[in-house]
Amino acid sequence: MSDKIYTPCNKNAQRCVKNVMKYLSDITYSGIVTGQHTQTMAQEELHHIKSVTGKEPALLGFELLSYSPNINYTDTDEECMTEVEQNTGTLRRAWEWAEKKGLITMCWHWFSPLGGHGKSFFSENTDFDAKKAVIDGTPENRALIMDMDMTAALLRPFCDKQIPILWRPFHEGDGDWFWWGAAGAETVKKLFRLMYHRYTEHHGLNNLIWVWNSQVPECYPGDDVVDIISRDMYPPAHEHTSQSEMYYNLMEITAAKKLTTIGETGTVPSAEAIVNKKVGWSAYMTWSKDFCLTEDYTTRDELKRLYDSPYAVTLDRLPTLY
Numbered sequence: 001m002s003d004k005i006y007t008p009c010n011k012n013a014q015r016c017v018k019n020v021m022k023y024l025s026d027i028t029y030s031g032i033v034t035g036q037h038t039q040t041m042a043q044e045e046l047h048h049i050k051s052v053t054g055k056e057p058a059l060l061g062f063e064l065l066s067y068s069p070n071i072n073y074t075d076t077d078e079e080c081m082t083e084v085e086q087n088t089g090t091l092r093r094a095w096e097w098a099e100k101k102g103l104i105t106m107c108w109h110w111f112s113p114l115g116g117h118g119k120s121f122f123s124e125n126t127d128f129d130a131k132k133a134v135i136d137g138t139p140e141n142r143a144l145i146m147d148m149d150m151t152a153a154l155l156r157p158f159c160d161k162q163i164p165i166l167w168r169p170f171h172e173g174d175g176d177w178f179w180w181g182a183a184g185a186e187t188v189k190k191l192f193r194l195m196y197h198r199y200t201e202h203h204g205l206n207n208l209i210w211v212w213n214s215q216v217p218e219c220y221p222g223d224d225v226v227d228i229i230s231r232d233m234y235p236p237a238h239e240h241t242s243q244s245e246m247y248y249n250l251m252e253i254t255a256a257k258k259l260t261t262i263g264e265t266g267t268v269p270s271a272e273a274i275v276n277k278k279v280g281w282s283a284y285m286t287w288s289k290d291f292c293l294t295e296d297y298t299t300r301d302e303l304k305r306l307y308d309s310p311y312a313v314t315l316d317r318l319p320t321l322y
Helices: 015-027 044-053 078-087 091-099 139-160 185-202 244-250 271-276 300-308
Strands: 035-037 059-063 103-107 165-167 208-213 228-233 259-265 281-286
Touching: 015 208, 015 259, 015 281, 035 044, 044 300, 059 091, 059 281, 091 103, 091 139, 139 165, 139 185, 185 208, 208 259, 228 244, 244 259
Parallel strands: 035 059, 035 281, 059 103, 103 165, 165 208, 208 228, 228 259, 259 281
Antiparallel strands: none
């Protein structure tokens, strides 16, 4: 691939960012980085994979859900509180993963900065107006920036230690189920750009690799603020393919050469099909809970087959990048 594909959009990006992006570029078409999302202190998914395959994924996903500053603890439900409690403290697990030199990706099911009840990252549970939040000086904007700044403080120590993070904010922004996507394409683009500039210029978080996550061109915020384009997909259970159609659709987002990843998937892809068909996914990440812990989507045999593939980059095959 062209050298330009791993030039970070942030001109002040740390060397670790450049190392990761170059590595992902180098393995494209010849392999794929294995990934798994976790969201609890127990990390059942990670232990399940190791027990089945004897290996660990190279990329581990973490969730900032419980770190949202505006969780409404008085107007909520048991399901929400269980999810918050199980997620609490999980940044400690990210630090432990960094000690293993594994790759880290993070997303944020962001409880709405103002108002809301229960799982207020869902638009149906909040009247927070994202259109007003991107207007400088509004109450919504001030609340948004305050939340961003508090999360930036959580990311700062990773930056200080030069630990790269594949940062996937405002994920699935083309949908209306999250408050950041409910206001439409123009707003979600503005949100992404606002965070990018806040985190790079104001906070100097130069360890972040900026992952845009959608499948709709109208939601794309611009080549100057995106390092990786990604999309989420939940194909039929036990359908282990290259997902080439999904890939080529994503490639229509921009004419610029960008790294491409599967942000979330329900079933694991086929590493052989990806390489044999020259499909350019650099990495994938299976979602948590039943998508990993049961055989409803991927059988144990299929999981082991993937992790045993010479084309699958597992933690033991990942070079030291930071």
